[in-house]
Amino acid sequence: MPDLFSCLMKEEWRMHSTMFGSISFALFPVMIFGIVFMGSFLLPLLSVAFPAGDLAFLAHASFLLLGFMVGGFGLLGNEMMNRRFGQASLLVYSSRNLPLSERFIFTNFVVKDIVYYFFLWVLPFGGGYIAASPFLGIPLSRALLLLLTLSLSFLLGLCVVFLLSSLYVRSKTACFLAVIVPGIAGGVYSAWSGTNPALLFPPYLLYSGFSWMTFLGISIAIAALFTASVVLFSPEGTGSTRTYGRMLGRLAKVLSFLPQSPIVAKDFLDLSRSGIGIGQALFSFLIPLVVIWFFLSLLESSLPPHGLIVIFSLTTGIIASTIYTWVTEFDSFGPYSCLPLSVSTLIAGKMTTFLLLQALPAVFIGAVTGMSSGPEMVAPAVVLCISISVYAASVMAFLCGLFPGVLVYDVRVLFTYLVLDGVALAILAAISFASSLYAFLSVFLLVPAYLFSRAAGARWDARDTAGV
Amino acid sequence: MAAVIETHGLSKVYGDVTALDSVSLSVEEGALFGLLGPNGSGKTTMIKVLTGQVRPTGGYATVLGLDAEKEGIRVRERVGIIPEQESPPSFLTAMEYLEFVGAVRKIPDIAERAEKWFDILEFRDKKDVLCKDLSRGTRQKLMFAQAFIHEPVLALIDEPLINLDPLMQDVVKEFLIDYVRKKNTIFLSTHILEVAEEICSGFAILHRGKLLHAGSVADVTAGGGHLPGFFLSLVRKGGHA
Secondary structure (H helix, E strand, O other): OHHHHHHHHHHHHHHHHHHHOHHHHHHHHHHHHHHHHHHHOOHHHHHHHOOHHHHHHHHHHHHHHHHHHHHHHHHHOHHHHHHHOOOOOOHHHHHHOOOOOHHHHHHHHHHHHHHHHHHHHHHHHHHHHHHHHHHHOOOHHHHHHHHHHHHHHHHHHHHHHHHHHHHHHHOHHHHHHHHHHHHHHHHHHHHHHOOOHHHHOHHHHHHHOOOHHHHHHHHHHHHHHHHHHHHHOOOOOOOOOOEOOOOHHHHHHHOOOOOOHHHHHHHHHHHHHHOHHHHHHHHHHHHHHHHHHHHHHOOHHHOOOOHHHHHHHHHHHHHHHOHHHHHHHOOOOHHHOOOOOOHHHHHHHHHHHHHHHOHHHHHHHHHHHHHHHOHHHHHHHHHHHHHHHHHHHHHHHHHHOOOHHHHOOOHHHHHHHHHHHHHHHHHHHHHHHHOHHHHHHHHHHHHHHHHHHHHHHHHHHOOOOOOO | OOEEEEEEEEEEEEOOEEEEEEEEEEEEOOOEEEEEOOOOOOHHHHHHHHOOOOOOOEEEEEEOOEEOOOOHHHHHHHEEEEOOOOOOOOOOEHHHHHHHHHHHHOOOOHHHHHHHHHHHOOOHHHOOEEHHHOOHHHHHHHHHHHHHOOOOOEEEEEOOOOOOOHHHHHHHHHHHHHHHHOOOEEEEEEOOHHHHHHHOOEEEEEEOOEEEEEEEHHHHHOOOOOHHHHHHHHHHHHHHO
16 A cells, blocks of 8 residues: 555655746745745734635635645546656556556555645645744644544545545435435425534544644545445446547537537537536536635625625636636547647637537536526626636646646645736626626626636647647 | 658757757658657657647748648648658547548548448457447447548558557558559558558657668668667667767
C-alpha cells in the first residue's frame, strides 16, 4: 500500500507540474496561504457587515464545495485523463498488468486524493488563518479548531461524492435516491421546524461549540462514507461493447445553424455516452448549488433586499462557467491533429457547446429565483448568472485554452483568473445590491467575453498543436 | 518529377533535446518514401513538422508547395495523416468518426466512401461500435481509413502496419503500392526495415535527429545488399560518431 500510494502521489504531482513547471505548481499552496493570511486582516472590516459566525459558515460551505469538486473531478474523469494526456498510462489502470485488485487501487486513489488536496488547499487555507490569528487577537485554539472543522467539511464533501459516484456506477436509481431522499428529508424538516437544515451541518456545529462526542460522530460518519464507497465500488464498463446508430450526422444536421456544428454534435454525444454530462450536472452543479443555497440563505438578514438572490446568481454563474471544463475535459487536440482543424476552431466549438449548455443554469436560477424571490426577479437573476458565466468561461478559455481543469493550478493563471473575475464580481454585486434592475448591466460583460474568446483562439493557435 | 516535400536545414529542439538537426530532404511526386530510424530518432517529429502540428526551431519545410509552418491547416486539408499514437475519439462509433472526418473535410458522399473502406479493411461488423471498445488493430484500420478517405495526393503515415495481423498487413501493403501507381505519394515512417525494403522506392535514415542517408532502395539492393544490413551498419557508425 505505501508504495502504490507514494507512486500515485508522485503521478498526481507530475500530471499537474509537467503542464506548467514544478515551481508554478509548488507556489499554488503558497498563494492560497498568502491570500488567506492577508484576507484575514479584512475580517474586522467584514464583521461590521457580516456576523463572524456567518463568515465561518461560508468558509465551511466553501470547503464542503471543494470536497464535492475534488471528488467529482477525480472519479468521473477516468476517460478524460487518458484523453487529456494522450496515451498516458495511469497507475489507476494498473490492475490490468499488475497483481493489484481494482478495489485496492481505488482505496489508494481515494486516500491519495484526500491527502494531496488537503496539502494543496485545506492546509494552506487553515495555515494562513492560523498565521494571521495572533495579529488579530484570535486565540490559537480557535484558529486550530477552524482548520480541523474545515478539514472535516472537505472530507465530508469528498466522501459523499465518492459514495455517490460508486453508487452511480452500480445503480443510477440508487444514486438518484441517495440524493433525493436526504434532500426531501431536509426540505420536510425545514418546512416543519422552520430551521434551515444547513445550520445542522456537523463541522459547523463542532466549530460553534466543540465537543468530543460531536467530533467522534463526524469522524465515524466520514469513515462510514469512505468504507461504503470502497465496498460498493465496482470497475466501470469492463468487457462491454456498446453500439449505436449513426447519430452524429443527424445531430450535426439539426445543429447546422451553428458554427462548427460537427464539433458541437460530437461534444453532445461525448457528454451523453460517457456519462460525464449527467455525472457533472449532478455532482459539480446541482448538488453543490442546492447545498450552497441553504448555506447562503442563512446570510439573508445581513444582505440588502434581493441581496441573497444576487449573490446566489453570481455564485451559480461562476459554477456554471465550469461547464467549459466539462466540455474540454474529455478531449485533447491530439485526435484532431490529423485533420484540417486549428486549436482556435476547436476552442470556438467548445465555447459554442458551452453556450448551448447554459440553458441548464438559466433554467436552474430561473426556477430558484421564481420560487424564492418572485417572478419580477427572474429576468435580472438569469441575465446576471449567464453574463458572469460566459465572461468567466471566456477568461478561462483565454488563460487555459483546452486545459482549464489542469492549468488552473498554475499560480500565475489562477491569480490572473481571480483578479479578472473578482473585479467583475465585485462591481456586479455592488450595483445589483443597489437595484436589481442594474443587474441587466451585466450584459456589457459579454463584450470583454467576446474579446477574450477571440484572443483565446489567437493565443493558443500560436503554440504547437501536437500534444496540446 | 516535382518535389512534393522539401526540407531545408530543418531543426526542432524541445528544451535540451534536439529532435531534428538541420535536416534537408526532398521527396518526389509518386514516390513511396520510407523514413527510417531507431526509436527516438526524430521520425514522428518530422511528420508533425511537415503537417504543421509542430513549429520548426530552424530551417523550413514545404509540402505540396505550401509552407508547412505558416499554412499547416491548408497542408492538412490536402494530405492524409496517420499519427503514430492518436486514437479515434472514444465516444463516437467507427462510422460516426468517418462521418465527422467527412464533415470537417467537407466530403459530400462520405457514407458511400466509408462503406467502401469497411469492406477494404474488413471491419464492417465493427462500424457501429464505439471507438473505445474497438481492438487496437481495428482502431488502426479506422485511422487508416480516415487518412485515405478523401483520396489525398500525399499521405504521411507513421507506422501504418503496427497492430495489424499479417493478412491485413498484406492488404495494406498492396493498397499502398497501388496508390502510388496512381501518381500519389506516400511518406511512410517505420522501423520495420523489411517492409520498407519490400515496398518503398526511396528512403532516408534519421538517427538522433540527423539525416544519415537519403537515396533509392534499388541502389542499396542492386548489388545483392539488403536495407536492414545497410541501415544497421550506418546507424551503428552514426551512433558512435
